[in-house]
Amino acid sequence: QKEVEQNSGPLSVPEGAIASLNCTYSDRGSQSFFWYRQYSGKSPELIMFIYSNGDKEDGRFTAQLNKASQYVSLLIRDSQPSDSATYLCAAGDYQTGANNLFFGTGTRLTVIP
Amino acid sequence: GAVVSQHPSWVICKSGTSVKIECRSLDFQATTMFWYRQFPKQSLMLMATSNEGSKATYEQGVEKDKFLINHASLTLSTLTVTSAHPEDSSFYICSASSRNTDTQYFGPGTRLTVL
Numbered sequence: 001q002k003e004v005e006q007n008s009g010p011l012s013v014p015e016g017a018i019a020s021l022n023c024t025y026s027d028r029g030s031q032s033f034f035w036y037r038q039y040s041g042k043s044p045e046l047i048m049f050i051y052s053n054g055d056k057e058d059g060r061f062t063a064q065l066n067k068a069s070q071y072v073s074l075l076i077r078d079s080q081p082s083d084s085a086t087y088l089c090a091a092g093d094y095q096t097g098a099n100n101l102f103f104g105t106g107t108r109l110t111v112i113p
Numbered sequence: 114g115a116v117v118s119q120h121p122s123w124v125i126c127k128s129g130t131s132v133k134i135e136c137r138s139l140d141f142q143a144t145t146m147f148w149y150r151q152f153p154k155q156s157l158m159l160m161a162t163s164n165e166g167s168k169a170t171y172e173q174g175v176e177k178d179k180f181l182i183n184h185a186s187l188t189l190s191t192l193t194v195t196s197a198h199p200e201d202s203s204f205y206i207c208s209a210s211s212r213n214t215d216t217q218y219f220g221p222g223t224r225l226t227v228l
Contacts, residue, residue: 034216043206043222044157088156092216100147101217105156 002027004091006104014112019076021107023089026070032092033065033072034101037085044088048074079111115141117209119220126197127228133193134223136207142187143209147217148180151204163190197227 003026013019025033032051036044050056050063050072062075072091076083086108090101116139126132136146145164149157161177163169163184171177181193190209194201204224208217 032216036219041204041224043204043219045219046216049216100162103157103159 002030002091002093002102004089004102004104006087006089006107008105009108010110011107012110012112013079015079015081017079017111019079019083019109019111021074021076021087021089021109023072023074023104024070025072025089025091025102027091027093027102028067028070030091030093030102033063034090034092035061035063035072035074036088036090037083038088038106039085047087076109079109081111081113084109084111115209115218117143117207117218117220119207119223121223122221123224123226125226125228128198129196131193131195132197132225133191134205134207134225136190136192136209136220138188138209138211138218141209141211143190144187144211145209146184146190147208147210148182148190148192149206149208151206151222157206160192194225197225199227201225202227 006023034049035047038044048063050065056063060077064073086106088106089104093100118137120135148160160175161169161171163182165184165187169182184190206222208219210217
């Protein structure tokens with residue numbers, strides 16, 4: 001059973017702080033990892049993906065991957081109230097030409113003005 | 114980026130009726146489409162995976178005769194909820210991927226309410 005685990009939160013941070021979201025996965029064969037943001041009542045939107053060990057930065061977001069520890073994280077710098085949402089971590093398993101994603105249950109982030 | 118649309122965005126129907134939801138990839142050819150269901154305050158639950166021109170693969174516990182999936186073209190997949198009941202009320206979300214993308218792009222979702 002392939003599992004992706006996240007702390008459900010809620011995680012509260014003050015505006016301007018760094019929000020740190022964590023995720024672990026069970027399948028060592030997972031090759032790609034994704035962070036999606038989901039606002040209440042909306043569908044998920046892709047924020048970042050990462051394949052290689054180390055850090056990947058995109059604006060205020062940094063994804064970190066440690067395959068040895070089976071650990072993925074997302075850092076949000078200078079958090080804004082508009083970042084308040086549920087963040088879904090997903091691990092990708094490439095099969096038959098498609099990328100099947102295994103989702104965690106999500107971490108709810110609240111940025112306090 | 115890749116754009117996926119869904120129609121309708123919301124639907125209210127009476128118990129026992131059937132509802133069809135369309136999922137379209139607007140600017141790329143989707144070799145695979147995924148259908149998810151999400152109940153309030155819960156995570157996404159994958160219902161089925163469909164490849165263009167093939168029968169859908171359903172997740173355990175999802176009734177294939179109740180949730181009919183058709184993926185007749187590279188840009189369109191449909192989910193039909195047959196004989197809908199109140200417990201089928203949920204947020205249904207599709208996503209699409211192709212051989213040139215290695216992630217899934219989500220549609221905006223369809224909120225189904227069965228009275």
